[in-house]
Amino acid sequence: MAIPLNKTTTASYPRILGIRYDPAAFTLPDSSSAAWDWEANAEALQAINAAGGTVRRINGATAELSGLPQLLASTDNQFVQQHLQNPVQGMVISLPDRAEITPALNLTLRTESTLPVEWTVWFDLGDHSRLTTKLTLDLAGEVPQSNCLIGGTLADESNLTLITDTQSHQATQSLLLGDFVSARDANLDWSLWPQTKGQLLGDLNVTLAGTGSRATLNLARYGYQDDWVGIRGKIKHLGQHTFSRINMRGVLYENSRVNFTSIGQIDHGASDADADQESRLMTVEPHAKGSVNPVLVIDENDVRAGHAASVGQYDEDEIYYLQSRGLPMATAKQILIDNFMEPIWRLRNGEVG
Amino acid sequence: MDEVSTTQPGNFKDEWGPMDDVRPVFSTGVGINEETIQAISRAKHEPQWMLDLRLQAYQIYQSMPMPSFGPDLSEIDLNEIKYFQRATDRIARNWEDVPDEIKTTFERIGVPEAERKYLAGSAAQYESEAVYHNLKQDLESQGIIFMDTDSTLKQHPELVRQYFGKLIAASDNKFAALNTAVWSGGTFLYVPKNVHADVPIQSYFRINAGRTGQFERTLIIVDEGGSVNYVEGCTAPNYAEDSLHAAVVEVFVKKDAYCRYTTIQNWSTNVYSLETKRAQAEANSTMEWVDGNLGSKVTMKYPSIYLTGAGATGSMLSIAAAGANMHQDTGAKMIHLAPNTHSTIVSKAICHNGGRADYRGLIKYTKAAKRAKSHVECDTILMDQDSASDTFPVNDIETSDGTIEHEAHVSKISEAQLYYLKSRGLDEATASQLIIMGFLEPFTKQLPMEYAVELDRLIKFQMEDSIG
Numbered sequence: 001m002a003i004p005l006n007k008t009t010t011a012s013y014p015r016i017l018g019i020r021y022d023p024a025a026f027t028l029p030d031s032s033s034a035a036w037d038w039e040a041n042a043e044a045l046q047a048i049n050a051a052g053g054t055v056r057r058i059n060g061a062t063a064e065l066s067g068l069p070q071l072l073a074s075t076d077n078q079f080v081q082q083h084l085q086n087p088v089q090g091m092v093i094s095l096p097d098r099a100e101i102t103p104a105l106n107l108t109l110r111t112e113s114t115l116p117v118e119w120t121v122w123f124d125l126g127d128h129s130r131l132t133t134k135l136t137l138d139l140a141g142e143v144p145q146s147n148c149l150i151g152g153t154l155a156d157e158s159n160l161t162l163i164t165d166t167q168s169h170q171a172t173q174s175l176l177l178g179d180f181v182s183a184r185d186a187n188l189d190w191s192l193w194p195q196t197k198g199q200l201l202g203d204l205n206v207t208l209a210g211t212g213s214r215a216t217l218n219l220a221r222y223g224y225q226d227d228w229v230g231i232r233g234k235i236k237h238l239g240q241h242t243f244s245r246i247n248m249r250g251v252l253y254e255n256s257r258v259n260f261t262s263i264g265q266i267d268h269g270a271s272d273a274d275a276d277q278e279s280r281l282m283t284v285e286p287h288a289k290g291s292v293n294p295v296l297v298i299d300e301n302d303v304r305a306g307h308a309a310s311v312g313q314y315d316e317d318e319i320y321y322l323q324s325r326g327l328p329m330a331t332a333k334q335i336l337i338d339n340f341m342e343p344i345w346r347l348r349n350g351e352v353g
Numbered sequence: 354m355d356e357v358s359t360t361q362p363g364n365f366k367d368e369w370g371p372m373d374d375v376r377p378v379f380s381t382g383v384g385i386n387e388e389t390i391q392a393i394s395r396a397k398h399e400p401q402w403m404l405d406l407r408l409q410a411y412q413i414y415q416s417m418p419m420p421s422f423g424p425d426l427s428e429i430d431l432n433e434i435k436y437f438q439r440a441t442d443r444i445a446r447n448w449e450d451v452p453d454e455i456k457t458t459f460e461r462i463g464v465p466e467a468e469r470k471y472l473a474g475s476a477a478q479y480e481s482e483a484v485y486h487n488l489k490q491d492l493e494s495q496g497i498i499f500m501d502t503d504s505t506l507k508q509h510p511e512l513v514r515q516y517f518g519k520l521i522a523a524s525d526n527k528f529a530a531l532n533t534a535v536w537s538g539g540t541f542l543y544v545p546k547n548v549h550a551d552v553p554i555q556s557y558f559r560i561n562a563g564r565t566g567q568f569e570r571t572l573i574i575v576d577e578g579g580s581v582n583y584v585e586g587c588t589a590p591n592y593a594e595d596s597l598h599a600a601v602v603e604v605f606v607k608k609d610a611y612c613r614y615t616t617i618q619n620w621s622t623n624v625y626s627l628e629t630k631r632a633q634a635e636a637n638s639t640m641e642w643v644d645g646n647l648g649s650k651v652t653m654k655y656p657s658i659y660l661t662g663a664g665a666t667g668s669m670l671s672i673a674a675a676g677a678n679m680h681q682d683t684g685a686k687m688i689h690l691a692p693n694t695h696s697t698i699v700s701k702a703i704c705h706n707g708g709r710a711d712y713r714g715l716i717k718y719t720k721a722a723k724r725a726k727s728h729v730e731c732d733t734i735l736m737d738q739d740s741a742s743d744t745f746p747v748n749d750i751e752t753s754d755g756t757i758e759h760e761a762h763v764s765k766i767s768e769a770q771l772y773y774l775k776s777r778g779l780d781e782a783t784a785s786q787l788i789i790m791g792f793l794e795p796f797t798k799q800l801p802m803e804y805a806v807e808l809d810r811l812i813k814f815q816m817e818d819s820i821g
Contacts, residue, residue, distance in 0.1 A: 252753070268738070283753040296744040298763045301704075301735030305763040311748065312756035 034113035034143070038091060044105040051099035053129075055107070058120070059089050066094070066124045067153030070209075071181050077205045080179045083118070083149045090120035090149075093133065097126035097155070104132040112141035123152030123180075125160055132161040139168035139196060146172060146196070151179035154186035156210065161189045171198030171226070178203070184210030184239070191218040191344070194231070202231035208242040208270075216245045220344040223256025223288060234263035237273040237303075246277040249344045251337050252288035259290065264305055265297040273300065277307040282314060282340050284333070314340070384432045387411060390534055393437045397503055397537075400510055410523035410533035417527040423713070424651045424680040429625055434597055436535040436568070492550060497581075498543040499554060502570050505541035512543065516572050520603040520631045520659070528599040529629045532568045536601065539569030540585070544610075547578040553615075553801050555584040571602040573612065575638075580611035584801060586619075596624045598649075604632035606640045608662060613641040617804055620649035622678055628654045636662030636691070643799050644671040645808060646681050655713060657686035660694035660722075668697040672796045674812060675708030675740070684714035684745075689722035689755070696726075701793060702733040703812075704740035711742060716757055717749040724754050731761040734792060786813060 040055060048055055058065075065088070072081065091107065111117050121135060137148055146168075154160055166176060174196040180188055194200055206215040217233050235244040246262040264275035281290035294307035314336040322332035382389075390411055394404040419426055492499065498509065506513045523533040544550055575581055598620060606612045612632070620626050626649040634640040642656045658667035669685035687696035702710035712731045733742040744761045766788050774784035790797070790809065797805045 268741075271738075286753050288753050289751055291748045291750045292757075292759070293747055294744075294759060294761065295746070296742070296761055296763055298733070298735065298743065299741040301738050301740055301765045303735075303764060307744075307759070307761050309746075309748070309759040310757060311750050312758075313754050 034111050034115035034117045036089075036109060036111035036113065036117065036119070038107065038109045040108070041103070041106045044101065044103045047101050047103055048093075048095065048099075048105070048131075051095065051101060053093070053095040053099050053101070055091065055093050055105070057090075058092050058122075060087055065092065065120070065122050065152075067181065070153055071151060071179055071207075075179050075205060075207065077177065077179055077203055079175060079177050079203050080149060080151070080205075083120070083147055083175075083177055086118055088120045089118060090122065092122045092124065093131070093152075094124035095126050095129040095131060095158075098128045099126065100128075100130040101132070104134055106134045106136075108136040108138060110136075110138040110140055111143060114142045114144070116145040117143050117147070119146070119148045121148070121150045123154070123160060123162075125152070125154050125158040125186075127155045128157045129155070130159045132163075134163045135165070137164070137166040139166075139172060139174075142170055143168065143172050145174070147175045147177075149177040149179065151177070152181075154180065154182045154188060154213075156184040157186060158183075159187045162191070164190070164192045164194075166192075166194045166196050168196040168198070172196055173199045174201070176200065176202040176204070176231075179205045179207075180215070181207045181209050182213035182215060185212040186210060187213070188215040189218075190216065191220075193220050194229075195222065197225070197227060200227070200229045200231070202229075202233075204231070204233045206235045206244070207238060208235065208244060208273075209238045210242075211239040212241045213239055214243040217247070218344050219248045219260075220341055221248075221250040221258060223250060223252040223254075223258045223290075225254050225256065227256040227258070229256070229258040230261075231259070232261040232263065233277075234265065235275065237264075237266040237270040237275060240270055241272045242270060243274045244276070246279070247344060248277075248279040248292075249341055250281045250290060251341060252281060252283045252290050253285050255287045257289045259293070260309075261293040261295065262307065262309075263295040263297065264307065266300050266303050266305060268299040270300050271302040273303045273305070275303070275305045277309075279307070279309045280340070281311045282337065283311065284314070284337065383435055385411075385434070385436050385531075385535065389436055393535060393537065396437070397506075399506060402514065403506065406518065406523075407534050407536075410530045413523045414527060414530035414534055417524075417530055419527060420653065423653055423682045423711070426625065426627075426651065429597060431531075431597075437537050492554075495548045495550075496545040497548060497550060498541065500541055502539040502541045502572060503537065505572075509541075509543075512574075513541070513572065516574060516603065516605060517570070518603075520605070520633055521601050521629050525629060528627045529601055532570060532599050532601040532629070536568045536570035538567070539571040539600070539602075540573075540583075541571070542573045542581065542583060544575045544579040544581045546576040546607075548576075549579065550581040553582040553584045555586070555801075567596075567598045567600065569600050571600065573602075573604040573614065575604075575606050575610040575612045577607045578609045579607070582613045582615070584615045584804065586617045586804065596620075598624055598626045598628070600628045600630075602628070602630040602656075604630075604640065606632060606634045606638040606665075608635045608638060610635070610638045612639070613643060615643040615800065615804070617645040617647065617800075617808060618649065618652070619647045620652075622648060622650050622676075624649045626652040626654065628652075630654065630656035632656070632658045632667070634658055634660050634662065634665040634667055637664040638662060639666045639668075641667075642669045642671070642685065643796070644669065644683070645796065645800075646671070646673040646683055647808070647812070648679075649681075650679060652681045652683055654682075655684045655686055655715075657688060657715075658696065659688045659690060660696065660725075661690045662694075663691045664693045665691060666695045668699075670699045670796055670799060671701070672793055673700075673702040673710045675702070675704045675710040677706040677708060679708045681708070681710040682713060683710070684712050686715040687717070687727060688715075689718045689725040689727070691721055692723040692725075694722055694725050696728075698727075698729040698731075699795060700729075700731045701796060702731075702742060703736065703789060703792070704733065704742055705736035707737065707739035709741045711745065712761070713745045715747045715749065716759075718752045718755045718757075720751050722752055722755060725752065726755065727757045729757075729759040729761075732792070733761075733763040734789070735763065735765055 233246045248260045250258045260279040262277040266273045279292040290311050292309040294309045319332050390407045523530040632640045640658050646652050673681035675681045685698045704710050716727045718725045
């Protein structure tokens with residue numbers, strides 16, 4: 001399938017009905033010749049192979065990505081379409097129908113390059129298949145820019161639990177993209193901890209195309225120094241009886257700036273859909289700044305849709321109470337911060353949802 | 354320019370309320386150019402500075418694009434609108450002096466009744482200018498100025514010049530520029546220092562001619578320590594051709610003052626209501642918008658409050674009801690520019706018969722807005738499968754010690770509540786109506802009693818086909 005958009009080199013968030021969600025934009029890497037490696041735990045690889053699945057490195061055409069036409073047909077993510085115009089480098093994890101992989105796949109992509117990096121990690125899960133993956137994207141070198149797409153297709157009644165950590169050793173410009181399409185009764189639990197330093201622009205999309213499909217997107221971010229972070233998470237409901245949750249939390253230190261935008265979209269015909277979002281930021285230090293923009297786009301009446309958002313400091317009364325119990329200020333503050341982030345870690349650890 | 358128009362309304366439908374055969378005695382005809390603007394200014398015997406302001410605004414209007422967001426405005430033909438017509442050539446001081454045809458219309462929508470029972474004064478706007486003006490002696494004696502803006506320009510030109518366009522410049526948006534160029538009518542209200550207008554002050558607006566633009570310009574100034582509750586209602590008969598209502602409202606709330614501005618808008622579903630409303634709240638003052646949008650084909654209205662003084666408080670309480678072929682694109686903006694400022698937005702919307710109601714809002718904390726707090730709630734009920742609602746809040750925070758909370762919900766009528774009410778013997782239509790009125794209660798309980806009754810009747814009437 002032809003990629004429909006012309007190549008552009010500058011990205012910025014689109015205007016949504018007159019509202020520009022993130023003012024910052026930066027130049028994306030064109031293509032990458034950076035060297036990189038991957039590793040995974042042998043136990044999971046063996047289990048996937050034994051079930052008829054594969055975990056393989058790709059370096060070339062986008063045609064290798066099964067389900068791509070579906071995704072391109074459903075996504076309005078301009079970054080994904082731009083990303084796929086370059087030769088795709090990365091990993092494909094595919095499972096046939098009814099493959100239930102018990103050991104979690106611990107997959108790490110690492111580069112020590114000084115060149116821009118472009119990675120694609122693509123999941124292709126067959127009917128009734130099940131997989132848990134802990135994915136780490138490690139920019140260990142002096143990578144100036146990275147452009148990573150994590151996406152794929154989940155067939156009927158498949159289940160993907162995905163924990164994604166991204167990290168860099170120095171300040172970089174990172175574009176983190178997500179785009180999944182879920183079929184009937186498929187389930188995606190995706191927890192992200194994007195901790196690359198410097199500038200981070202995230203655009204994470206899930207399309208619930210099949211009846212009864214579900215998705216939960218949990219994201220945590222700590223902002224330090226001059227980090228600039230803008231992350232948009234969007235779950236689009238196309239099928240009936242679909243369910244989604246977006247939970248984003250961030251703690252801001254020093255001069256960091258974090259902007260969360262969450263979008264719940266329910267299209268006409270997606271009756272009995274249930275979409276809820278929660279985005280919260282805690283500003284710990286005086287020069288840190290944060291914004292949250294929760295959006296609902298609802299074209300169906302038989303739905304439950306809501307969002308809650310907040311930005312604020314820790315509660316002074318709670319600090320006072322903890323200090324009155326003998327705790328030093330730093331410890332009291334840390335307890336409140338940990339408590340603030342705890343719901344995301346709990347979701348990440350699979351205790352809820 | 355037509356000196357005498359023979360405008361004849363047509364295609365009147367009973368369900369859209371009364372319409373009268375009123376013939377304007379002066380009209381600039383259809384369309385707009387510099388000559389139109391000069392004619393308006395000349396007819397009003399305005400000072401030169403106002404004409405200069407109008408002409409400058411017209412240049413800005415021509416250069417500005419239409420809004421790039423929100424509802425479809427492509428069907429408005431700005432060259433097919435009558436920008437000024439005068440229904441009567443003198444201002445009436447007493448109700449008996451108001452021409453019978455016009456009086457009939459006001460009587461049908463209840464202005465005299467409201468005035469007799471509850472209201473202190475009334476400056477009702479008919480088409481493009483005030484035709485009726487009455488202020489109770491006790492308010493007048495306190496120094497309150499309450500009259501149409503045209504008369505104020507004649508009688509208190511220095512006051513108008515001091516405040517006109519100071520909050521909403523012509524360059525704010527295309528329709529603010531258009532209003533500044535062709536404005537006519539509107540209300541001027543000045544409350545002196547430490548004066549409390551202890552009864553609501555009311556004004557009615559009404560469009561009564563197809564293709565008649567209403568460009569009223571309202572200025573409210575509540576001086577230090579003063580307080581006022583201003584109420585404005587809109588209703589219009591239905592016509593085949595689209596009408597445009599592009600008002601500009603500027604409200605200045607000085608230190609320690611209080612102002613509540615209540616609007617009920619019930620334009621017929623051929624009216625484009627594109628309004629710009631903005632208030633400035635100084636130190637320790639309170640500004641409240643109470644805003645009901647029940648009619649129109651398209652409404653674009655985002656009243657804002659600039660909280661410029663420490664400890665200022667702003668609030669917005671709004672409802673929107675969108676039926677067939679209606680698009681209510683409303684919201685609010687709270688701009689915090691000073692320490693310890695607080696704001697609240699509560700927005701409720703009901704969509705039925707395929708209507709669309711969108712919320713579009715902004716909370717902004719500038720660097721100076723230390724310890725600011727804001728709370729936003731948006732709730733929407735979608736009555737049927739063809740109705741839709743989007744929620745677009747933007748929170749722009751440049752401080753680290755502020756607090757902002759936002760909640761929104763979209764759903765259909767609660768089946769659990771319906772089930773309960775039906776189990777108590779109510780039929781589905783009555784139960785649905787009860788739930789809807791309960792949903793709107795935070796808004797209706799803030800209204801003067803007459804408005805609450807009228808709103809109740811309008812909502813029930815509008816949703817007759819949707820409930821049950």
